[in-house]
Amino acid sequence: MKIRVLIADDDSLIRESLKIILGMDDNIEIVDTVDNGLKAVEMCAKNLIDIALLDIRMPILxxxxxxxxxxxxxxxxxxxxxxxxxxxxxxxxxxxxxxxYILKNNSPEKIINAIKTVYSGNTVMQDEILDKIKEGLNYKKNYIDESIFTERELDIIKAIAEGLSNKEISCKLFISEGTVKNYITNILSKTNLKHRTQIAIYYLKGEA
Structure with a gap:
């Protein structure tokens, strides 16, 4: 089954270029391209779309x-x-x-890999973005209240902040992927967060 992708960008040249480049991958199907965020929301609501590739600065939304x-x-x-x-x-x-969150200066191969990584259930942040979270967003690990977590939960939080997938965390900590998922569920419950990306921000900046 192909990954169904929507491209949202207000630059027509970029939209068409991405449509051609990404569409060359046998595992990706470009459902449509739109020029603003509102159209992207409407398309996703009305169609089966797996990944919405979104530019930041777009009109209307x-x-x-x-x-x-x-x-x-x-x-x-x-x-x-x-x-x-x-x-x-x-x-x-x-x-x-x-x-x-990835930048357009990446190679087509890296953009395609990012789409596949997100589709598989993981989060993608390239190194310079992760560095900005650590340094530019007042990075202070001491912001989090470590007392509410077990030692293993803290290990999981730190691994997520490093950008590791569940599989990579299981290998690093010598536990099963199912156990990793259980720990993540507990962490989300304790912090009232919704997903693992917010856990990373919680650890790196101290706020979800």
């Missing part, structure tokens, strides 16, 4: 707001693909449901 609405109201996974790496954009996008 920007990528951050579109990601929030898509994440809240559909099963589609928003993935930010943009040229903008400002701190507020990164923080708000991840906080509001985006499953990844």
């Amino acid at each position: 920007n990528g951050v707001e579109a990601a929030k609405k898509i994440a809240e109201n559909t099963n589609c996974k928003p993935l930010i693909l943009t040229t903008f790496d400002e701190d507020d954009y990164i923080k708000d996008a991840l906080k509001n449901g985006a499953k990844g």
Whole structure:
């Protein structure tokens, strides 16, 4: 089964270029392209779309707001693909449901791999984005109240903040993937967070 992708970007050249490049992969089907965030939300609500590839700055509804609405109201996974790496954009996008944040200067292969990674249930943040979260967003590990977590839960939180998948965490900590998922469920319950991306932000910045 192919990964059904929607492309949302207000630049027609970028939209068409991405449509051609991504569509060359046998595992990806481009459902449609739109030029603003509102159209992206409407498309995801009316169609079976797996990944919404969203630019940040778009008219009517920007990528951050579109990601929030898509994440809240559909099963589609928003993935930010943009040229903008400002701190507020990164923080708000991840906080509001985006499953990844990558820049357009990546190679087509890396963008395709990011789509497949998010589709498989993991989060994608390239190194410079993760660095900005650590450094540009007042990175202070001491913000979190470690007393509410077990030692193993803290290990899981730190591993998620490092960008590790459940499989990678299970290998690192020598526990099963099912056990990792159980720990993540407990962490989400204790923090009232909704998904693992917010856990990473919780650890790196101290706020969900």
